[in-house]
Amino acid sequence: MxxxxxxxxxxxxxxxxxxxxxxxxxxxxxxxxxxxxxxxxxxxxxxxxxxxxxxxxxxxxxxxxxxxxxxxxxxxxxxxxxxxxxxxxxxxxxxxxxxxxxxxxxxxxxxxxxxxxxxxxxxxxxxxxxxxxxxxxxxxxxxxxxxxxxxxxxxxxxxxxxxxxxxxxxxxxxxxxxxxxxxxxxxxxxxxxxxxxxxxxxxxxxxxxxxxxxxxxxxxxxxxxxxxxxxxxxxxxxxxxxxDDDERNVRILGKFPQDSAKHMMSLRVANALYEKGRIIREDEPYGWAVSSDIASGEGLRDKTAVVIARVIGYGDYGPDARRVEVVVIPLFTNNIRSNSVAPYIIEEGRELSNVTYIVDSGGLGINVCQDVEDADKILLRVNWGIPCWQKKNKERYLNLRAQAMHQAAQAAKQGRLSIMTLDHKRTMTSQSSRIPKEFTGHGSRITVPPKGSPQWEGLGSPDLWDAVCFLFLENFQYIPAEKNGNATEKSLLDTAEAEAEDLFRDLM
CATH class of the missing domain: 3.40.50.300 (P-loop containing nucleotide triphosphate hydrolases)
Structure with a gap:
């Protein structure tokens, strides 16, 4: 051979x-x-x-x-x-x-x-x-x-x-x-x-x-x-x-990101959240959510935030893109102990039809989650440091935190997020307009740098904005509200009370 x-x-x-x-x-x-x-x-x-x-x-x-x-x-x-x-x-x-x-x-x-x-x-x-x-x-x-x-x-x-x-x-x-x-x-x-x-x-x-x-x-x-x-x-x-504009540069046009795009959204966009009014019609099949980020309640810098909102839609663009109306912020404080939060948020959701509770399960939040579950309430535990589940989001974002925060910012820019209460406006606009954004790793996935890193520019934990971003998590599924129930009545009552307060504000 x-x-x-x-x-x-x-x-x-x-x-x-x-x-x-x-x-x-x-x-x-x-x-x-x-x-x-x-x-x-x-x-x-x-x-x-x-x-x-x-x-x-x-x-x-x-x-x-x-x-x-x-x-x-x-x-x-x-x-x-x-x-x-x-x-x-x-x-x-x-x-x-x-x-x-x-x-x-x-x-x-x-x-x-x-x-x-x-x-x-x-x-x-x-x-x-x-x-x-x-x-x-x-x-x-x-x-x-x-x-x-x-x-x-x-x-x-x-x-x-x-x-x-x-x-x-x-x-x-x-x-x-x-x-x-x-x-x-x-x-x-x-x-x-x-x-x-x-x-x-x-x-x-x-x-x-x-x-x-x-x-x-x-x-x-x-x-x-x-x-x-x-x-x-x-x-x-x-x-x-x-x-968004920055992703188009990086992922489509082959151009470097703009210097102005180091944050998820601008202060101008944050202020515009308060100008939208109703973006979900009353005859649409929206659901109710009570979203909460948990702090210890011992006078530290972090605060417990509770947000009540109407939610509809499941996409991140197109006709089914998620829309959110923040109706009321009943709690934002560092003076409520974590072991008292579950009864509080359960009471806040008591009159809402088919309400879903969304609670940060990290740290002390795990106990709040357990208490809400023990009360037989529908609960989504938030662990947003883990990777996304949906393939398209897994390729686009480093983890659920980046997914929720970026899609909340996108909704704000596109008029799909409205805040209908002026409570804590200064904090909300400051936090939402200062969330840093980076691209990282293979596929140029969007990430939020670790808290305390230089990119945060001294901003503390954005507890209030976190609670809003929870509403955009890919795994949050709502149940349509019953429109002839207390949920609509509570919404109308809240609106009427707010209008009356504004009307007689000078007489108080």
Missing amino acids: AKKLLYTEDPRFLAFVEAYSGDPVKFAREVQNVVISDQQEALLTCVAGSRSRTSVASGHSTGKTFSIGNLVWWHIACHENSLTFLTANDMDQLKATLWKEIALAHERIRRGPHGWIADHFEILADGTMRVIGFEKVWFVESKTANDKSANKMAGRHAEWLLIIADEAATISDNVMSTLNGALSETHNRFLLTSQPIKNAGFFWRTHNEISTSQGGEWVAFEFSSFDSPWASDESLKEWWDTY
Whole structure:
């Protein structure tokens, strides 16, 4: 039996390398036999240049993952003894997306006109690929983006070296600088791809301070989903309707967020909450909710907040988007002990039809939840530090806190949230307009920074606004009220009393 030839011993090797080593676009079209977009062609062409430095800020569905997979194959297949390093903060996600694309490309190559090369490569489960017979000197390797792995990659040198950092906006400046500084040879290349989630850091600098437009060496691209043939009209419309202005920049247009978007909503929007009036008709099937954030009641800074509201709808955009009317705020104090809260909120909901109680179950709130349940009331326990349940929200938000706070802010901006009492207006507007917002991790998920972090700018616990945001939790389901019951009568009575108080205020 004849010995199998090594890759470089195959008589077709030199002609193959000569044809494709300088052209990853041609490699995609002829070796993988695929169609590529103008955006992908621009990216591949840029990376092909010697000592290229390429940075791509990308929206959804621009074919970024395919482009990276094609470059990995082009680099290893066409450059003898080449090293390719892939890095990201989330290695599990990298294996689930990019390495899946690399495996699919392997099969496309096998079925294509140059299928003979496929048998000379093997892809391993540990996130590596190597050339058979040259395993120690010719390979692709994945490493999590940290100081240790960066130093290891920077310590390896080769004439043909390509480093690719995915979701680069989430990688520390120290790691990025270490990798960039190690690429000293003529054919050493560096590619960064990411959604542009923040206006700081190395990735941001490659599009600004050290980009070619500023006299630097980084070629910066902004890939909009609208320019991609891989984003359908239906998807584009859904994204545009769902996202706020900042998300549209980051997730669709491939642009960095605006400096003014560091908060969920502005003070102007917060003040407008008091101008809406009724936004739920009396003949609509709304439900009642009593929402409460719990404090200890021992004179500390945190306060217990109780909010009573009408609620209707389940979506976050479109005709079924959730609408909320805050009717009354019966309690906002740090002078009620937590063991007295359950009887209080139960009494507040006694005359409301089919009322649902929503209570923060963290800390002392767990005891309040147990007391409400023991009284056979319908209760939603709030543990909003956990991930979302709905797939679309899990991809969009870090946890339930971010989901509820962001969707409450969206409702405020879109006129779907109205506050019908002036009680504690100053606190409500201050808290609601100062909730910080960031993008983080793979997929550019929205998150609320930890309380007490610099982004909060000294704001304490937003107890009152928290209680309002509970009403927008994805897992809060209401029961339609019976319209001929006490709920409507109580609502009308509250309105009449408020009007009478205003009418005779000067006589009191």
